[in-house]
Each structure stands twice: as structure tokens, then as C-alpha cells.
Amino acid sequence: MRTADPLHLQLLRLLRDNGPVSRAELADQLQIPRPRLLSELERLVATGFVTEAGMAASRGGRRSTLVELNPNLRFAAVDLGASSVDVEITNGRLEPVAAYTEAADIRQGPKVILHRINELLAKARVEGVHDRLDAIGIGVPGPVSYRDGVPVSPPIMPGWDRFPVRELLTREHGCPAVVDNDVNIMAIGERHGGVAHSVDDFLFVKLGTGVGCGIYLSGEVYRGIDGCAGDIGHIQVDPQGPMCTCGNVGCLEALFSGAALGKEAAVAARAGTSPALAERLTQRSELTARDVAECAMEGDVTCIRLIRDGGRRLGGVLAGLVSFANPSMIVIGGGLAHLGHILLAEIRSVVYRRSLPLATGNLPVVLSELGARAGVTGAAVLASNVAFEQAS
Amino acid sequence: MRTADPLHLQLLRLLRDNGPVSRAELADQLQIPRPRLLSELERLVATGFVTEAGMAASRGGRRSTLVELNPNLRFAAVDLGASSVDVEITNGRLEPVAAYTEAADIRQGPKVILHRINELLAKARVEGVHDRLDAIGIGVPGPVSYRDGVPVSPPIMPGWDRFPVRELLTREHGCPAVVDNDVNIMAIGERHGGVAHSVDDFLFVKLGTGVGCGIYLSGEVYRGIDGCAGDIGHIQVDPQGPMCTCGNVGCLEALFSGAALGKEAAVAARAGTSPALAERLTQRSELTARDVAECAMEGDVTCIRLIRDGGRRLGGVLAGLVSFANPSMIVIGGGLAHLGHILLAEIRSVVYRRSLPLATGNLPVVLSELGARAGVTGAAVLASNVAFEQAS
Numbered sequence: 135m136r137t138a139d140p141l142h143l144q145l146l147r148l149l150r151d152n153g154p155v156s157r158a159e160l161a162d163q164l165q166i167p168r169p170r171l172l173s174e175l176e177r178l179v180a181t182g183f184v185t186e187a188g189m190a191a192s193r194g195g196r197r198s199t200l201v202e203l204n205p206n207l208r209f210a211a212v213d214l215g216a217s218s219v220d221v222e223i224t225n226g227r228l229e230p231v232a233a234y235t236e237a238a239d240i241r242q243g244p245k246v247i248l249h250r251i252n253e254l255l256a257k258a259r260v261e262g263v264h265d266r267l268d269a270i271g272i273g274v275p276g277p278v279s280y281r282d283g284v285p286v287s288p289p290i291m292p293g294w295d296r297f298p299v300r301e302l303l304t305r306e307h308g309c310p311a312v313v314d315n316d317v318n319i320m321a322i323g324e325r326h327g328g329v330a331h332s333v334d335d336f337l338f339v340k341l342g343t344g345v346g347c348g349i350y351l352s353g354e355v356y357r358g359i360d361g362c363a364g365d366i367g368h369i370q371v372d373p374q375g376p377m378c379t380c381g382n383v384g385c386l387e388a389l390f391s392g393a394a395l396g397k398e399a400a401v402a403a404r405a406g407t408s409p410a411l412a413e414r415l416t417q418r419s420e421l422t423a424r425d426v427a428e429c430a431m432e433g434d435v436t437c438i439r440l441i442r443d444g445g446r447r448l449g450g451v452l453a454g455l456v457s458f459a460n461p462s463m464i465v466i467g468g469g470l471a472h473l474g475h476i477l478l479a480e481i482r483s484v485v486y487r488r489s490l491p492l493a494t495g496n497l498p499v500v501l502s503e504l505g506a507r508a509g510v511t512g513a514a515v516l517a518s519n520v521a522f523e524q525a526s
Numbered sequence: 527m528r529t530a531d532p533l534h535l536q537l538l539r540l541l542r543d544n545g546p547v548s549r550a551e552l553a554d555q556l557q558i559p560r561p562r563l564l565s566e567l568e569r570l571v572a573t574g575f576v577t578e579a580g581m582a583a584s585r586g587g588r589r590s591t592l593v594e595l596n597p598n599l600r601f602a603a604v605d606l607g608a609s610s611v612d613v614e615i616t617n618g619r620l621e622p623v624a625a626y627t628e629a630a631d632i633r634q635g636p637k638v639i640l641h642r643i644n645e646l647l648a649k650a651r652v653e654g655v656h657d658r659l660d661a662i663g664i665g666v667p668g669p670v671s672y673r674d675g676v677p678v679s680p681p682i683m684p685g686w687d688r689f690p691v692r693e694l695l696t697r698e699h700g701c702p703a704v705v706d707n708d709v710n711i712m713a714i715g716e717r718h719g720g721v722a723h724s725v726d727d728f729l730f731v732k733l734g735t736g737v738g739c740g741i742y743l744s745g746e747v748y749r750g751i752d753g754c755a756g757d758i759g760h761i762q763v764d765p766q767g768p769m770c771t772c773g774n775v776g777c778l779e780a781l782f783s784g785a786a787l788g789k790e791a792a793v794a795a796r797a798g799t800s801p802a803l804a805e806r807l808t809q810r811s812e813l814t815a816r817d818v819a820e821c822a823m824e825g826d827v828t829c830i831r832l833i834r835d836g837g838r839r840l841g842g843v844l845a846g847l848v849s850f851a852n853p854s855m856i857v858i859g860g861g862l863a864h865l866g867h868i869l870l871a872e873i874r875s876v877v878y879r880r881s882l883p884l885a886t887g888n889l890p891v892v893l894s895e896l897g898a899r900a901g902v903t904g905a906a907v908l909a910s911n912v913a914f915e916q917a918s
């Protein structure tokens with residue numbers, strides 16, 4: 135693939151993030167002479183990515199024409215979880231124009247799942263959401279070779295190993311596609327439109343059924359040599375701890391995750407230490423992390439303790455990672471982020487106590503702002519990047 | 527500072543790393559037209575950094591002139607430890623032309639220590655090693671703001687906090703200077719001329735009196751937001767462990783480091799569990815990690831166990847970091863690297879067992895090749911980089 139023109143890329147991203155801008159302002163912001171800007175814009179108009187959008191308010195001299203991304207640009211953003219699929223169709227500015235959420239068991243394998251995604255995207259076309267897609271971004275719950283666009287030995291995705299996800303989507307929809315893991319797309323989303331906006335070095339911790347970490351270093355996602363950087367769920371926190379699904383003992387994920395918390399809640403309900411959980415267990419067959427969160431909000435001390443214990447364990451791992459990576463922010467996201475401020479207080483307490491003072495002097499530990507939309511937002515960012523690169 | 531010309535930088539580094547090269551070969555390697563190369567070289571000759579070096583062997587056509595770095599270029603490389611200072615003066619190709627090692631207590635403060643370094647550099651001039659220095663690189667045993675050229679809250683360097691080390695050296699010697707921490711310069715050295723040659727993503731673990739980690743990501747040293755990335759010595763490995771000098775309990779460094787091993791050796795000697803150590807303790811007042819290494823080589827089982835226990839603890843921390851960072855190599859260096867293969871075997875065993883198989887499938891865990899020279903080698907690389915940037 136030829137190298138993208140950095141100026142074109144910068145221009146397209148500026149229009150994506152700021153909306154309609156006058157030519158005069160663009161020339162100012164990019165610090166290039168007006169004639170050069172005009173010829174560059176002309177080329178981008180020819181690609182169909184950029185259009186004129188009327189006249190700007192006068193700045194004193196001649197009025198300047200506004201330019202914007204073509205309002206018909208459409209990106210598909212897909213966040214594939216272990217048991218669900220979220221799809222958003224966005225315009226060029228990454229604003230959602232349609233959204234679909236469905237249950238989907240990742241273990242059904244790539245053919246079934248990708249077929250279902252293709253059906254959703256076709257449905258969106260029939261509904262008039264798009265004529266054609268300009269790019270697709272997809273996040274999957276496992277390690278990915280970003281370069282090759284394929285999952286690599288994903289533990290909870292039987293049948294997906296090295297399956298050509300990117301190639302299949304590109305062929306089916308006739309547009310570029312990009313594949314990343316679910317945690318990275320959340321980190322990318324949070325940096326684009328969330329609490330980590332414009333932060334260059336931060337950790338995004340996803341607490342869901344499992345636990346993972348997206349890593350931003352020097353303004354770029356760091357994926358590691360094999361694409362599996364950030365796999366913090368299997369860091370050992372207790373050599374005497376329970377067996378983990380990975381075969382080792384005492385992994386963080388085995389002690390604190392959606393799955394672990396659900397199990398502990400059931401144990402507490404049956405042992406009679408939590409009346410609130412016990413009552414919920416009479417109404418349904420199993421408890422989840424959400425039950426623990428809700429009972430904690432109502433003041434159930436066992437639930438508060440479960441969350442604090444979990445926060446302490448996660449905090450211990452994060453304290454080590456802060457000493458190692460010296461980031462400027464930690465963002466907590468994923469389904470368990472609704473454990474909220476009890477969790478956050480415990481994590482902060484451990485991290486601030488255990489890491490080097492220099493590294494924590496100015497280190498916010500905060501909750502994700504985008505919540506459940508972090509993943510699709512990041513997938514849309516990736517889609518737009520790959521579309522812009524090919525247009526440049 | 528103006529931005530350095532990337533082509534000039536590339537050219538100077540090529541001459542540094544490969545020695546005399548013909549103009550024809552240079553044009554080939556840099557993939558630029560011969561006339562452009564000649565005009566660029568002319569500019570570099572004018573700066574005094576590049577000189578002609580006779581004629582190359584014929585490649586069939588007209589014979590091409592060899593060019594090389596000016597043989598009179600001199601870089602000073604300083605590796606400042608807690609209790610010693612190593613200085614090398616190198617030529618442009620980073621080959622040592624003189625070396626000095628002295629005891630020096632870092633706690634004497636920056637004025638005394640830097641004065642002593644200046645004296646050593648002046649002595650080298652008197653001895654005819656250099657007329658003047660072209661750049662100085664220095665590593666110090668604590669966190670550094672690389673951008674500002676000052677130590678920042680260094681725990682074992684009283685009086686050095688924010689002391690203008692770079693500014694002072696620059697003023698004293700009239701040449702650019704660069705300050706980094708001791709572990710980073712070792713990692714840089716190992717990548718330049720050691721086992722990590724041309725490896726882009728690796729961890730360099732320094733096991734000395736303390737424990738630290740240099741981090742190479744995507745071909746660059748990663749220093750973190752405050753310059754203290756890699757501070758792995760204070761990751762907690764045992765909540766019931768001994769008190770650490772940092773005030774927390776159970777830090778890696780409190781359980782496995784030169785200091786910790788010396789203490790444990792004395793305990794073993796006095797408890798009678800190691801006859802070899804007991805005998806050594808009759809001859810002097812304290813034992814060091816070297817005693818443990820030597821007794822282990824002679825087959826002392828207690829010493830072998832001490833090293834294996836330490837390796838297991840370090841391995842546990844590294845397993846977590848491998849899951850987090852997914853590097854392509856781990857290099858073990860520093861004074862304790864002479865614990866050698868017993869240590870290495872234990873680290874490997876833990877890392878390979880505990881980290882994600884995808885991340886360890888092809889992950890060498892190896893000893894430093896440069897040993898005690900890693901630090902000065904890296905300091906010389908940094909010095910040459912800053913000199914070349916200013917010449918470009």
C-alpha cells in the first residue's frame with residue numbers, strides 16, 4: 135500500500151473532529167499557504183470525501199467558503215463481545231446515524247457471526263441508513279494481529295484463530311476494514327470522545343466478564359509484538375488463589391471480574407452473609423456483578439466488601455503497572471465500571487500508596503465517560519482512519 | 527531548537543555504525559541520487575563531522591571516495607552509580623579511546639561528583655585523549671526528566687533533585703550533553719552493541735544493588751510521563767514480605783537485589799545452613815551477591831536455593847510485564863547477572879509457565895552481552911545522537 139499523504143490525513147481528521155471549517159481557518163490551522171490548501175482540497179473533493187458547505191461568516195475581508203466531510207460518508211463500527219454484538223453506522227464525523235444490538239455467542243464461530251453482522255449491515259442499507267459503506271472497524275474479544283487483520287489464538291473464540299476477518303469484510307462490502315481487539319477499541323474511543331480526550335499516555339482497564347487493558351503510549355495504541363499486550367487479566371495476584379480458565383492459579387481475572395463476582399455473590403447469598411443477595415437469588419437462577427453493585431448501593435456490607443476486595447486486587451496490579459509504565463491517567467471501563475466509586479476509591483488508595491510518589495503525583499484514576507459506547511466509538515475511529523488513509 | 531535534518535542524522539549514524547563507506551555505497555544505502563548525496567556530504571564536511579578517507583576499491587567504474595566520521599570526534603560517556611563512576615572517552619564510532627573507573631559516593635551531592643567528573647575529563651585532555659569534547663552522555667541512578675536534563679526526586683541521590691546536570695556539563699565543556707537514568711543507558715547500550723542489537727521491543731532488567739527496567743518500545747526508549755517508567759524494583763511481590771527502603775513492604779527489591787542477597791547470605795552463614803558462606807564470613811565483615819554466586823558455582827545448595835528463590839520472584843514480576851507489554855526479548859544485566867544460568871533458568875521457567883502462550887511462544891530471556899560496559903556504551907550512543915542532531 136502506498137504511504138498516505140500526511141497533510142491530507144491531517145485535513146480529513148480535522149474536518150472529522152471539528153465539523154465544517156472555512157478555507158481561511160483551515161489554512162491558518164494547518165499553517166500552509168492558501169493556494170496550497172486550495173489545491174489539496176480540490177484533490178480531496180475529487181475523491182468524494184470533502185464537499186463545500188456554503189459560506190462562512192465574514193472575518194472582515196472576502197467571505198471564505200466552508201468545507202466539510204461529505205455528509206454521505208458512512209462508517210460501520212462493530213463491537214463484538216463474548217455474547218453480544220453492537221453495531222453503529224456513523225457519518226463522517228463519527229456521529230451515529232443508526233445502532234443495532236443483538237445477543238450473539240462468539241463460540242458459534244466466525245462464519246455464523248460474520249454472516250449475522252453482514253445481515254445487520256445489509257438491513258441498514260435497506261432502511262436507507264447508507265448507500266454503501268466507506269470503511270468498517272471491528273473489535274473482537276481476543277488477541278489480534280492488527281497488521282494481518284486476523285484473531286490470533288483467541289482463548290474464548292473457538293474457530294476464529296487466523297480467520298481472515300478483515301479480508302472477508304473488505305470483500306463483502308467493497309471497502310477497507312480494520313480489526314482490533316475489544317479493549318483497544320474502547321481505549322481508542324475514550325481517547326477520541328471521552329475522559330482521555332487528547333491524553334497521550336494512559337491505561338484503559340476493561341472490567342467485564344474478563345479483564346484486559348488498552349495501552350496508549352506517546353499518542354499511539356501499543357499492541358505488543360504479537361498483538362496481545364494488555365492481557366492483564368492473567369497476571370497472578372495470589373499464588374494460593376483459585377484456578378483460572380487459563381489453567382494457572384490466582385490470576386486477577388479468577389479473583390476479580392464479572393464472572394468471579396457473580397460466583398462470589400452466589401456463595402455469599404447461600405452462606406447467608408448477604409440478605410440482599412439472598413433475596414435476589416430466590417428470584418432468579420444466578421447472580422451477576424450488577425446485583426452486587428445494586429446491593430452495595432443499598433448499603434449491603436457484604437457487597438461493599440466484595441467490591442473493595444476486588445478493587446484492592448486490581449489496585450495492586452495497577453500499582454505495578456504504574457511503576458512500570460508511568461502513565462498520565464488510568465481509565466476504568468467495561469461492564470463492571472458501574473461498581474462505581476467504591477471500586478474507584480479502593481483502586482486509588484492502593485495505587486497511590488504503592489507506586490513511586492513521582493509517578494502518582496498527578497495521576498487521575500477515573501471512570502470511562504463513554505461507558506458501553508466506548509467500543510463502537512473506537513471502532514468508528516479506526517474505520518475513519520483507514521478510509522482517510524486510502525483516500526490520501 | 528530547530529529540527530534536525532533526518533537525512534543528515536541517518537548519514538551520520540550510518541558512518542558511526544558501519545565505519546568508512548564509499549560515496550557510491552552511501553547513495554545506494556540511503557536510496558538518494560548521487561548529486562544530492564554529494565551536496566549533503568559537503569555540508570557535513572563543513573561542520574567538521576565528516577572527512578574523506580581515501581579511495582574505495584573499484585566496483586567496476588570510476589573509483590569512489592571513502593568518507594568517514596572525523597577521526598578526531600570525541601564523546602564522553604559517563605555511567606554514574608550509587609558508589610562508582612565509569613567514564614569512557616570514545617571516538618565517533620563509539621570505540622573507547624580511554625576509560626576511567628573510580629569509587630564515588632553519589633550521596634556527596636552533585637557539586638562534588640560533577641566536579642570529580644570534570645576533573646577526569648580534564649585529565650583526559652591533558653593526556654591527549656581529546657582536544658575538546660563533541661558531546662557528553664551521562665546516566666544517573668535515579669529518575670530523570672530527559673527533556674529537562676535533570677534528576678527528579680531520586681530516592682538515593684540526596685541533593686540532586688532538579689539539579690541542572692545537563693546545563694552544568696554543557697557550560698563547563700562547551701558541548702551538548704544529555705542526561706538519562708542508569709538503566710535506560712544500559713538498555714540503549716545493549717541495543718547498540720549487545721544481545722538486543724536491532725531489537726525494537728524489549729525489556730532490559732538491571733539487577734544491581736537495586737532493581738530497575740529499561741523499556742524499548744517500537745525502537746524507542748519509553749521513559750513514561752515523569753521519566754520514571756521501569757521502576758519495577760518497588761512492585762510488591764509479597765504483602766507479608768520485609769520492609770523496603772521505600773517505606774512499603776514486600777517490594778521486589780527488598781526480596782531480591784544485591785542488597786537483599788547480601789543480607790540473606792549473612793543470615794544463612796550465621797544460621798549454619800551454608801558452610802561455604804560461613805567460611806567466607808570468617809574472612810570479612812560482610813557478604814555480597816558475588817559470594818552467593820561463587821558458592822553456588824561450587825555447589826553450595828543454600829546459595830543455589832537463594833538464587834532460585836530470587837529468580838522465581840523476579841520471574842513472577844516479569845511474567846506480569848510480559849502479559850502487559852508483550853515484548854520480543856528480555857535481557858538480564860547489572861551486577862547480579864553473574865548469578866548466571868541458575869537465575870536465568872528459574873526466570874524462564876516462571877515466565878514461560880505464567881504468561882499467555884502467544885506472548886512467550888518466541889520470547890528469548892537472555893543475559894546481557896556487554897556486562898559492565900552496557901552503561902557507558904549507551905551513554906556514548908546518547909552523546910553521539912545529540913551531537914549529530916545539533917550538526918544536522
